[in-house]
Amino acid sequence: GIQVEQSPPDLILQEGANSTLRCNFSDSVNNLQWFHQNPWGQLINLFYIPSGTKQNGRLSATTVATERYSLLYISSSQTTDSGVYFCAVEANDYKLSFGAGTTVTVRA
């Protein structure tokens, strides 16, 4: 199956800092999504982004499908951004494969 690698595994930020999270995948994908899991376990969808660039407030994402990677940018980080960020991809079987996640800790 498709392999999904996320880096870095852990990230500690001072409030107000910017950061970039990376997701590499091993094959062509039809679908790529970024999720945020808060410290209580709730996952929410941030972006559906199989290609191109999208922005939502302080978050933005870029996927370069031909080079098999996606980036998630967090600008002016806040303590509420803490949690685990997952990248998930789908090749051609309608099932999402998740990476291991990047754990982000934002300190006040």
Place this chain on the structure above:
Amino acid sequence: DGGITQSPKYLFRKEGQNVTLSCEQNLNHDAMYWYRQDPGQGLRLIYYSQIVNDFQKGDIAEGYSVSREKKESFPLTVTSAQKNPTAFYLCASSLGFALSGANVLTFGAGSRLTVL
């Protein structure tokens, strides 16, 4: 408000016992999913259902069973055959099975199962 309700939030079980985790959605979604999350790992697909009365095995179905008798409900039974059941279990749903920008996964709050 529409959403997915999972219960119980925390569950303790003795070895050899079957347990059933509940997942109910009021989003009128056709597709439902069960994922397992272990510490430091991504989510792994246990079972999924594209429509009522139909379900398919995911990547780690051994030791689990499901049913989909109603559109709103997709309960997961963790059987005694599951060798390492302690984990965080997440239920999700989507409008249809083919995910898109207009059809993303919505997750419940999860159920944490601990085997004593």
